[in-house]
Amino acid sequence: MKPAKSYEKPTSPLLLKMRGLQRRGKIYWYAKMVNGARTRVSLGTEDQGEAVAKVQAMRQEPELLPINTYDLEVDTYVKDHVFRRKLSHSFSPTRKSSLQQLGKAFGIASPWT
Numbered sequence: 248m249k250p251a252k253s254y255e256k257p258t259s260p261l262l263l264k265m266r267g268l269q270r271r272g273k274i275y276w277y278a279k280m281v282n283g284a285r286t287r288v289s290l291g292t293e294d295q296g297e298a299v300a301k302v303q304a305m306r307q308e309p310e311l312l313p314i315n316t317y318d319l320e321v322d323t324y325v326k327d328h329v330f331r332r333k334l335s336h337s338f339s340p341t342r343k344s345s346l347q348q349l350g351k352a353f354g355i356a357s358p359w360t
Contacts (some may be wrong), residue, residue, distance in 0.1 A: 265299050277302050281310070317355050321346045 267278045275290045275298035288305075290298045315323075325343045328334035334342060 265302055268298060268302055270295075277305065279305075317350045318347065321350070 269276050269278065273293045275292055275295065276287045277290055277298075278285055278287050280286075290301045292298050292301065321343055324346070325334065325339050328342075329336055329339050
């Protein structure tokens, strides 16, 4: 007797077409973005329905980015706003200092603590 699989094959023809799913030779692969770079993951199957089910399972549990400190978040915010011209370069140190003081006033060492 075969062990039960942890996924079910989709039956709808609409589900069989999925973005990022491609066949290379006989094996299905899934192309996804990781940290801004496209990576391809072998799904290890020749069956399209099984490949779609595996991609759906991967999409339901995405990889999370590492947690940053509050100071790093403030730096990223200020640099992004200067880059987008929503904040002048000459005013950026003042905004950074204000946000860091606000974090200290609220006792924030990191937004997740």
